[in-house]
Amino acid sequence: MNGKIGRCEICQLEIASDSSFCPTHARAADNLREGYDAWNRALGAVLLATFFARLSKLPETGDRVKELVRFYQNDPNRWR
Numbered sequence: 001m002n003g004k005i006g007r008c009e010i011c012q013l014e015i016a017s018d019s020s021f022c023p024t025h026a027r028a029a030d031n032l033r034e035g036y037d038a039w040n041r042a043l044g045a046v047l048l049a050t051f052f053a054r055l056s057k058l059p060e061t062g063d064r065v066k067e068l069v070r071f072y073q074n075d076p077n078r079w080r
């Protein structure tokens with residue numbers, strides 16, 4: 001619907017490359033995906049909704065990651 005506008009979809013900062021996010025949020029997104037893979041390896045198949053719900057309650061989860069979690073919770077189709 002909305003094409004590339006060159007702004008992070010979360011914080012509206014300029015994006016650095018062919019991404020939907022600024023470098024900070026792109027890095028957090030990489031960490032989030034790695035984290036989900038790690039949970040799946042450690043615990044078996046973890047539902048994405050479960051992962052997000054637990055992650056957002058962990059004190060060690062960073063603010064950038066929590067912003068991403070909210071973003072994907074609102075628009076789960078963006079997670080692929």
Ligand SMILES: [Zn+2]
Nearest residue numbers: 008011022025
């Ligand atoms: Zn951003």
